[in-house]
Amino acid sequence: MIAATLVVGLLVVLLSLLGQGVSAQIVASTFAAAAAVQRGAGMIRDMVQGRWGVDILAVTAIVSTIVVGEYLAALIVVLMLYGGSALEDYASGRAKAELGALLDRVPQTAHREAPGGALEDIAATEIVVGDVLVLRPAEVVPVDGQLLSPEGSFDESAITGESLPVEMVHGDDVLSGSVNGAAAVRLAATATMADSQYSRVVALVREAASSRAPVVRLADRYAAPFTVLALVLGGAAWLLSGEALRFAEVLVVATPCPLLIAAPVAFLGGMSRAARNGIIVKNGGTLEQLARIRTAVFDKTGTLTQGHPTLEEVRLAGGPPPTFSEKELLALAASAELHSSHVLASSVVASAQSRGLELSNPTDAVEHATNGVAALVDGHHVVVGKRAFVAQAAGPIDEEVLSGGQLAIYVGIDGARAGTLIMRDPLRENAVPTLAALAALGMNHAVMVTGDAAATAGHIARLAGISQVWAGCRPAEKVSIVANLSLRPVMMVGDGINDAPVLAAADVGVAMGARGSTAASESADVVILVDDLSKAATAVRIGKDTIRIAVQSIWIGIVLSVALMVLAAIGLIPAVAGALSQELVDLATILNALRALKFRERDAGTGSAKSQHATPQPVQELR
Numbered sequence: 001m002i003a004a005t006l007v008v009g010l011l012v013v014l015l016s017l018l019g020q021g022v023s024a025q026i027v028a029s030t031f032a033a034a035a036a037v038q039r040g041a042g043m044i045r046d047m048v049q050g051r052w053g054v055d056i057l058a059v060t061a062i063v064s065t066i067v068v069g070e071y072l073a074a075l076i077v078v079l080m081l082y083g084g085s086a087l088e089d090y091a092s093g094r095a096k097a098e099l100g101a102l103l104d105r106v107p108q109t110a111h112r113e114a115p116g117g118a119l120e121d122i123a124a125t126e127i128v129v130g131d132v133l134v135l136r137p138a139e140v141v142p143v144d145g146q147l148l149s150p151e152g153s154f155d156e157s158a159i160t161g162e163s164l165p166v167e168m169v170h171g172d173d174v175l176s177g178s179v180n181g182a183a184a185v186r187l188a189a190t191a192t193m194a195d196s197q198y199s200r201v202v203a204l205v206r207e208a209a210s211s212r213a214p215v216v217r218l219a220d221r222y223a224a225p226f227t228v229l230a231l232v233l234g235g236a237a238w239l240l241s242g243e244a245l246r247f248a249e250v251l252v253v254a255t256p257c258p259l260l261i262a263a264p265v266a267f268l269g270g271m272s273r274a275a276r277n278g279i280i281v282k283n284g285g286t287l288e289q290l291a292r293i294r295t296a297v298f299d300k301t302g303t304l305t306q307g308h309p310t311l312e313e314v315r316l317a318g319g320p321p322p323t324f325s326e327k328e329l330l331a332l333a334a335s336a337e338l339h340s341s342h343v344l345a346s347s348v349v350a351s352a353q354s355r356g357l358e359l360s361n362p363t364d365a366v367e368h369a370t371n372g373v374a375a376l377v378d379g380h381h382v383v384v385g386k387r388a389f390v391a392q393a394a395g396p397i398d399e400e401v402l403s404g405g406q407l408a409i410y411v412g413i414d415g416a417r418a419g420t421l422i423m424r425d426p427l428r429e430n431a432v433p434t435l436a437a438l439a440a441l442g443m444n445h446a447v448m449v450t451g452d453a454a455a456t457a458g459h460i461a462r463l464a465g466i467s468q469v470w471a472g473c474r475p476a477e478k479v480s481i482v483a484n485l486s487l488r489p490v491m492m493v494g495d496g497i498n499d500a501p502v503l504a505a506a507d508v509g510v511a512m513g514a515r516g517s518t519a520a521s522e523s524a525d526v527v528i529l530v531d532d533l534s535k536a537a538t539a540v541r542i543g544k545d546t547i548r549i550a551v552q553s554i555w556i557g558i559v560l561s562v563a564l565m566v567l568a569a570i571g572l573i574p575a576v577a578g579a580l581s582q583e584l585v586d587l588a589t590i591l592n593a594l595r596a597l598k599f600r601e602r603d604a605g606t607g608s609a610k611s612q613h614a615t616p617q618p619v620q621e622l623r
Contacts, residue, residue: 113132
């Protein structure tokens with residue numbers, strides 16, 4: 001349409017130079033009228049859907065300039081409308097660049113090692129679990145895998161935002177989407193392409209890129225009174241001057257292109273900025289909600305705490321002389337936990353391995369979700385988990401006396417209680433600064449909701465400075481608690497599969513997705529790709545900045561347009577000059593909206609220096 005407008009404009013100028021003024025007016029007016037009809041059809045569709053005001057001025061300006069004979073101004077208004085759309089496409093393309101970079105890097109092929117060591121190139125979608133893959137230097141890892149080479153270096157910046165290369169050794173997990181270093185390496189596929197981390201990120205990005213920002217509706221609400229103001233000013237100018245031309249001159253500079261362009265550009269910029277910080281925001285509406293967060297709810301394990309409990313003590317069962325030593329008890333318990341997916345299981349295994357203990361492969365292992373594991377290890381029936389679960393196989397068990405922050409894993413062997421593993425999951429180092437940063441951003445209320453015991457939850461809450469705690473909660477209870485919080489919107493931050501329901505129930509669900517919980521990531525509105533709690537505060541900050549810039553851009557367009565309307569109303573701006581000046585208003589609003597893309601160094605931290613020294617407050621309520 002832009003090209004057609006330019007061709008018609010050149011033809012009109014040529015006809016005017018040849019002295020064919022009437023013909024020039026007919027050509028220009030006919031083309032402008034056709035554009036007004038096309039735009040008017042879209043306007044009517046929007047009005048049927050409840051969106052009023054955004055195109056009324058544009059159509060009215062075109063029609064009025066045709067009626068008063070300002071056909072060149074009519075062509076300029078048409079060019080302005082379609083040129084504004086082209087500028088929006090360009091700005092949107094720039095704003096989507098960071099999101100699109102993820103999509104462009106999806107690996108298409110892989111080098112699979114066949115029996116005998118020969119390499120064969122296959123489609124990345126054909127990779128199955130267990131395939132041995134060879135990665136050449138600077139190649140993108142196609143699927144999640146386990147490093148088989150003695151060592152390797154990988155760039156995970158596209159996935160986690162970590163700018164420095166990550167050094168790995170044999171047996172370490174390698175994320176799909178990371179980039180291999182300078183040496184070729186071998187890895188074993190642990191997931192198919194569809195189930196890998198990078199594919200989940202790409203799916204989230206596609207959803208984010210296709211969303212429509214609710215602030216565009218805010219622009220529509222601004223457009224309605226703006227339209228009335230323009231029509232009143234134009235009518236008053238016509239009435240006071242007695243010239244119909246004055247009405248057209250006012251409407252030409254009142255075309256609401258800034259309202260149509262600024263908001264979506266700002267939102268796409270904010271989503272792109274979040275992606276650069278290792279945060280995937282699934283839709284523009286989430287940015288608006290983040291900007292208004294009043295309450296932040298946190299899970300404990302893996303969210304406020306490090307999620308990697310360490311072994312503090314092995315307590316053997318009292319009574320007769322123990323059958324097993326501390327090392328033997330730990331080795332049997334860790335062997336039973338070898339294939340469990342629970343975070344505590346991996347900590348028990350890691351604790352045994354760090355002490356140089358030899359583990360045996362369990363047989364007949366059965367994991368009882370959230371309770372524990374039962375397995376046969378070296379001829380012994382081993383049960384590891386919660387007290388009530390172990391008591392079913394080992395008889396009555398007294399509850400261990402624990403200090404703040406400790407948790408107990410009970411162990412039964414061959415039908416009798418054998419002992420207890422005392423673990424501790426420390427608070428994240430940046431938990432307190434993150435809460436202080438959120439408070440500085442307008443978060444009025446912090447809450448912990450966890451399934452852990454009250455004593456452990458209360459200890460972590462006191463360290464973090466959280467005054468309201470619900471402990472011993474099941475997933476359904478978490479949902480009910482979040483639903484009944486009065487200070488809204490509510491942001492829920494969690495990381496585990498058990499957090500998926502409450503993440504979906506919160507106004508904004510934020511998943512700490514670095515641990516790979518698909519259920520949590522799919523239920524959440526925001527996914528943090530790096531294991532960094534401070535990114536929750538970064539997400540809120542980006543939401544606030546984006547909303548501020550979007551609304552600011554709208555107001556810049558309105559103020560500049562109103563100033564031009566006043567000048568046109570008193571006869572200082574001819575119709576053609578007014579149409580050209582409106583293009584400058586469009587450019588100003590777009591450039592301001594693109595500020596939402598800007599990356600500031602503080603995004604990588606947890607807030608101001610003041611937040612680093614916040615003092616935790618005592619727990620006032622424990623439930």
